[in-house]
Amino acid sequence: MQLEIRPDPTEVGRARRWARSRLAGCGIGDDEPLAETLVLLVSELVTNAVVHTGRPAVVRLSVPGGEPGAVDATATVRLEVVDTSDRAPVPRCVGDDATGGRGLALVDCLADRWGWSVEGGGKRIWCELDRCEGLAEGAVGGENAGERTALTDGRQAVTHPEPVYPKPAVYPKPTVRPEPAYEGRAFEAV
Numbered sequence: 001m002q003l004e005i006r007p008d009p010t011e012v013g014r015a016r017r018w019a020r021s022r023l024a025g026c027g028i029g030d031d032e033p034l035a036e037t038l039v040l041l042v043s044e045l046v047t048n049a050v051v052h053t054g055r056p057a058v059v060r061l062s063v064p065g066g067e068p069g070a071v072d073a074t075a076t077v078r079l080e081v082v083d084t085s086d087r088a089p090v091p092r093c094v095g096d097d098a099t100g101g102r103g104l105a106l107v108d109c110l111a112d113r114w115g116w117s118v119e120g121g122g123k124r125i126w127c128e129l130d131r132c133e134g135l136a137e138g139a140v141g142g143e144n145a146g147e148r149t150a151l152t153d154g155r156q157a158v159t160h161p162e163p164v165y166p167k168p169a170v171y172p173k174p175t176v177r178p179e180p181a182y183e184g185r186a187f188e189a190v
Helices: 011-025 033-053 103-110
Strands: 002-005 057-062 076-083 113-119 122-130 147-150 156-159
Touching: 002 011, 002 033, 011 033, 011 057, 033 057, 033 076, 033 103, 033 122
Parallel strands: none
Antiparallel strands: 002 057, 057 076, 076 122, 113 122, 147 156
8 A cells, every 4th residue: 555745744644644544444443552653653754754855755554464354463564655865864863842853763662663775766764563462452451451360359350461661762872062162252250
């Protein structure tokens, strides 16, 4: 499945809607953690393509099985964004007040795997998400959130599986800039 996008910021919303509809068509609901994460990753990668290249791009989504009921509960979903810019993606280290620059850090944190490769005169940025069977059944906070164990007084206890946290992002070391030269000017105490 693929979608061609124009170098226009409004295409980001269209790409998110497209991804949601494709996942729903494969039986992966909007409320599934995989769908929520994938839509965020679509948003980040398409935004990067639109903002940093200013050129058309293609979004590709690969869901094994590809039809309702046929998607394996542990399938790997692959997202690719192909553009015609030969500029390599560069993760940035931004300050707390910055309004952008965290896209690749989010991709690194949320995707199970990601990378990029040269594609013709441009590049392909890809990421993969593994569909976890427990999460697909609503294991987080839902009725199937863990194994039920009978207690001696007749009540049931629920043993929750260990939570799975995303791996921490690895940020590049910030560039150390020398202090500006003040050319011998003295500062007065106020």
